Amino acid sequence: MNLPVIIKFVIDLLAVLLLALGIKGLSKVKSARDANRLAAFAMSLSVVGLLSYYLGTSGIAIQSWIWIIIGSIIGSLFGAILAKKVPMTSMPETVALFNGCGGMSSLLVALGVAIFPISSGQENFDFFKSLINEVSISVSIFVGAITFTGSIVAMAKLQGWLSTPGWTQSKVRHFVNIVFAVASLIAFLDLINGNASSIWLLVIVSSLLGIGVTLPIGGADMPVVISLLNSYSGIAAAAAGFVVDSQLLIVAGAMVGAAGLILTQVMCKGMNRSLVSVLFGGSLSAQSTASSGSGEYTNITSCSVEECALTLEAANKVIIVPGYGLAVAQAQHTLREVTKKLEQNGIEVVYAIHPVAGRMPGHMNVLLAEADVPYEQLKEMDVVNPDFPATDVVLVLGANDVVNPQAKNDSSSPLYGMPVLDVQEARTVFVIKRGMSAGYSGIKNDLFDLPNTSMVFGDAKKVLNDLIGELKDLGVGEK
Amino acid sequence: MSFISLLWVLLLGSLLGLELIGKVPPTLHTPLMSGANAISGITMLAALTLIVKAEGNVPLLIIGSVSLGFALFNVVGGFFVTDRMLAMFSRKPSNKK
Numbered sequence: 001m002n003l004p005v006i007i008k009f010v011i012d013l014l015a016v017l018l019l020a021l022g023i024k025g026l027s028k029v030k031s032a033r034d035a036n037r038l039a040a041f042a043m044s045l046s047v048v049g050l051l052s053y054y055l056g057t058s059g060i061a062i063q064s065w066i067w068i069i070i071g072s073i074i075g076s077l078f079g080a081i082l083a084k085k086v087p088m089t090s091m092p093e094t095v096a097l098f099n100g101c102g103g104m105s106s107l108l109v110a111l112g113v114a115i116f117p118i119s120s121g122q123e124n125f126d127f128f129k130s131l132i133n134e135v136s137i138s139v140s141i142f143v144g145a146i147t148f149t150g151s152i153v154a155m156a157k158l159q160g161w162l163s164t165p166g167w168t169q170s171k172v173r174h175f176v177n178i179v180f181a182v183a184s185l186i187a188f189l190d191l192i193n194g195n196a197s198s199i200w201l202l203v204i205v206s207s208l209l210g211i212g213v214t215l216p217i218g219g220a221d222m223p224v225v226i227s228l229l230n231s232y233s234g235i236a237a238a239a240a241g242f243v244v245d246s247q248l249l250i251v252a253g254a255m256v257g258a259a260g261l262i263l264t265q266v267m268c269k270g271m272n273r274s275l276v277s278v279l280f281g282g283s284l285s286a287q288s289t290a291s292s293g294s295g296e297y298t299n300i301t302s303c304s305v306e307e308c309a310l311t312l313e314a315a316n317k318v319i320i321v322p323g324y325g326l327a328v329a330q331a332q333h334t335l336r337e338v339t340k341k342l343e344q345n346g347i348e349v350v351y352a353i354h355p356v357a358g359r360m361p362g363h364m365n366v367l368l369a370e371a372d373v374p375y376e377q378l379k380e381m382d383v384v385n386p387d388f389p390a391t392d393v394v395l396v397l398g399a400n401d402v403v404n405p406q407a408k409n410d411s412s413s414p415l416y417g418m419p420v421l422d423v424q425e426a427r428t429v430f431v432i433k434r435g436m437s438a439g440y441s442g443i444k445n446d447l448f449d450l451p452n453t454s455m456v457f458g459d460a461k462k463v464l465n466d467l468i469g470e471l472k473d474l475g476v477g478e479k
Numbered sequence: 480m481s482f483i484s485l486l487w488v489l490l491l492g493s494l495l496g497l498e499l500i501g502k503v504p505p506t507l508h509t510p511l512m513s514g515a516n517a518i519s520g521i522t523m524l525a526a527l528t529l530i531v532k533a534e535g536n537v538p539l540l541i542i543g544s545v546s547l548g549f550a551l552f553n554v555v556g557g558f559f560v561t562d563r564m565l566a567m568f569s570r571k572p573s574n575k576k
Contacts, residue, residue, distance in 0.1 A: 019518060020495055026514045026561075027503040033565040036514050040558040043521065050524050054531045064530050067540045071526070071547035078548075079556030083563065094560060095513045102519045102553035108546035109525040116539045132482050227512055233519040233553075234496075238489060240525040250485060251492035252521040258496025259515050263508060355505040362508035369567035380505065 004056030011049030012248045018042035019252055023259055029375075046248055088370045089330055091363060093158040096151045096226050099233050103147025106236035107203070110140035113243050114199050131192065136242035138188045141199070142206045143236040149210030150229050157214075158222055165215065173216050174280070180209040213279070221278045223356070223363075224267050228275075231260025267356065297436065297444070303454040305463060308430050309470035315392035317348045319384065321421055322364055323357055325398015325433070331461035332371040335397065338467050339373070345476045351377055352384040352421050354402040381421055388425035396423060396431040396447075398460050404445045415443055429453040432463045510564045517557025523550035 019042045025035025054060050060068075079098070086094045114137045156162040187202035217225050234256030241249030268275050312318060320339065326332060339349045351373060357364040365378055379387075388394070396403055399421075406413040407420040423429050424447055431453060447453055456463055503511055529543035 020499060023496070023499045023511075023515060023518070026511045027500055027507060029504065029507060029568060032507060032510060032568065033562065036510070036558060036561045036565055039514060039518055040554075043518070043523075043554055043558075046521070046524060047527065050527055058531070060531050061535065063535060063540065064533065067530050067533075067544040068527065068547065071530075071544035072551050075548035075551030076555040079552040079554070080559055082552075083556040083559035086560070088564070091509060091513075091560070091564070094556075095509075095516055098513075098553045098557045098560070099516045099519070101549040102516065102522060105520065105522040105526060105546045105550035105553065108542055108549065109522060109529055112529050112539050112542035112546065115542075116533075116536055129482070230512055230516045230519065233516065237519050237522045237525075238492070240522050242485060244525045244528045245485075246524055246528065247485065247488045249521055249524055250488045251495075252518055254489050254492030255496035255499065256515045256519040256521075258493040259500045260512070262497060262500045263503070263512055263515070266503065267508065353505070362506050362510065365506040366509055366564050366567060375568060378506070 002056075004053050007056070008049050008053035011045060011052075015042045015046040015049065015248060016251050018045070020255065023255060049248075087330075088367055089327055090159070091366065092223060092226060093155040096155040096158065096229070099226065099230050100148045100151030100155065102233040103144045103151065103229075103236050105144075106140050106233070106240040107144030107148060109240045110137045110144065110243050111199070111203065113137060114141075114196070133243070134192050136239050137199075138191055138202060140236055140239035140243055141202055142184060142188070143232050143239060145203055145206035146210035146213070147229050147232045147236055149207045150214040150225070150232075153211050153214040154222055154226055154229065157217075162215075164218060173212065177209060177212045180205050180212055184209060217278065221273065224264055224273070224275070224278050227260060227264040227267055228279075231257050231264060234258075234260055297449055299449045299451065300436070301451070301454045303430075303456060305456060305458075305466040306470050307454070308456050309467055309474060309476075311428055311430070312342060312347075312393055312395075312467075313345070313471070313474050313476050315342075315347055317387075317391045318342060318350075318393045318395065319387065319391050319423075319426065320349065320351045321357075321394060321396045321399050321403060321423060322351060322353070322368065323397060323399025323402065325400075326460050327363065327367055327398070329398065329460040331397070331464050332367045332373075334461055334464040334468070336368075336371040336373055338464055338471070341468065341471050341476050349377065350379050350384065350387070352381065352423075353378050354381055354399065354421055355419070357399065357402065381419060385422050388422045391426040392428065394423045394426040394429045396429060396433075397464075398432070400433075400445055401443065403447055404443065405450075406443065406446050409446070413443065423447065424450055424452070427452065430456055432456045432458065432460055434459060506568070510561050513557055513564065514561040517554050517561060520550045520553035520557060523547055523554060526550055 018038055022035045022039030022042060025031040025038065153162065183205040184202060187198045187205060190198035191202060214225060234253045238250045238253030238257060241253055264275065268278065326335065342349050351368060353364055368378060401415060403421050403423045404415055405424050407415040407418040410416060429452055431448060433455060435457065448455060526543050526547035530540055530547065533539040533543060
């Protein structure tokens with residue numbers, strides 16, 4: 001072993017250690033920010049290690065430097081600009097876009113090596129080694145392509161650029177996807193068999209498979225899909241590691257792949273969905289409308305913003321239940337103004353955060369943190385549920401399925417078993433909602449029929465603005 | 480590196496990944512996903528290798544460079560955006576007014 005090899009070995013080892021510590025630290029609130037920087041440092045370190053290794057052994061040609069610099073500057077610049085500019089509400093689609101590009105990168109590496117085999121130093125043909133090479137190239141292309149097109153579709157759907165086409169809800173989609181999958185397998189076998197041109201077939205059909213699998217999945221399940229695709233991009237990186245013989249790539253890719261799977265599992269649990277039903281079940285509403293479509297609302301009480309303000313003024317303890325609708329209306333800042341007024345009047349305000357509130361688990365916390373809501377006021381479901389009986393007013397903003405008592409009471413409901421917030425235990429519940437449309441699940445919400453529930457119809461932002469006005473008239477929060 | 484030892488690396492890396500994330504508060508799901516996503520941009524090393532080993536093959540240099548660009552877009556964007564999210568959590572109520 002010569003010096004460059006030893007140096008690279010030490011740096012790689014250190015980078016793996018720091019990356020592992022980074023992922024570990026990211027799972028605790030206190031250490032998360034430092035952990036993220038630690039991981040970023042480890043990544044830079046790994047680049048230094050690789051470049052110094054080549055400088056010490058084969059050297060790096062001027063021409064290579066030029067292309068390295070061009071690629072790095074353009075990629076980093078766009079990444080940094082997007083990361084700085086993007087609004088917090090579009091976080092899920094941003095993560096999807098970044099993720100897709102990671103997949104694209106693995107795909108391109110494998111494609112490059114496949115078209116222009118890089119000299120490995122040894123010229124003697126080794127069947128076993130070339131087989132492994134072809135398998136890892138194929139896996140890298142297959143997973144990379146699925147990650148790329150899947151992430152782009154996910155992003156487009158979250159942005160509202162793409163809707164779910166009707167045919168994708170029928171059984172036809174399974175047939176189509178099976179065709180794509182089988183075609184990928186044929187292309188893969190053909191490639192191993194020595195037919196180099198079938199690599200293009202592999203690229204095309206695995207890209208189509210990524211689209212075909214993601215397109216039918218409905219909005220609520222999208223975060224799970226992004227998390228899964230994130231795991232895939234790790235797998236694609238690990239496969240690329242086999243292609244270029246890099247242990248660091250394999251370790252880091254495998255870590256992300258495995259961690260992503262765990263995270264996906266955690267998310268599924270929070271939504272009471274199995275991964276299989278997310279991937280193959282289509283959108284939940286399509287299957288469940290038949291089973292519980294019979295439910296008509298019989299006892300809806302609607303009230304004005306003024307009444308809502310009066311009740312709030314008299315309250316001692318208020319719990320806010322923010323949901324997807326709040327994120328869509330981008331009303332978190334307006335909400336914060338309302339709660340500030342209430343707090344100034346000595347009213348205790350707490351935010352109840354369901355594990356899947358918002359558009360991604362944890363997304364609501366980010367949005368509320370952006371609006372300057374103190375971290376201590378954000379309560380997780382298990383912590384806040386016992387508090388509801390002692391609460392005067394609950395304000396439900398754009399949340400629906402996560403406050404549906406059916407999940408606890410009605411074993412025939414598709415929601416049954418999903419952890420929900422027990423808002424109905426509170427003295428008064430106000431639900432701010434555009435209309436009587438159902439939530440993601442398409443299931444009737446029994447909460448709306450309860451005598452202590454009043455509906456305030458309107459756009460979340462507008463209602464909150466009106467609420468500020470009413471509270472002002474009542475002299476709340478003005479000292 | 481022999482293939483078998485690379486497989487060991489894969490296995491141990493996966494086990495490490497499974498162990499690292501046990502209990503994560505839901506609050507951190509989005510930042511964690513985004514941070515892990517940035518790490519998956521480690522393919523930038525593969526892209527670098529490709530460029531260094533291209534030996535004047537221009538199409539390969541271009542493919543490597545584009546691949547490097549995509550990977551760094553992922554890495555730099557991913558870490559920045561994660562930092563932005565986490566910065567909001569670390570703001571203490573005491574130092575704002």
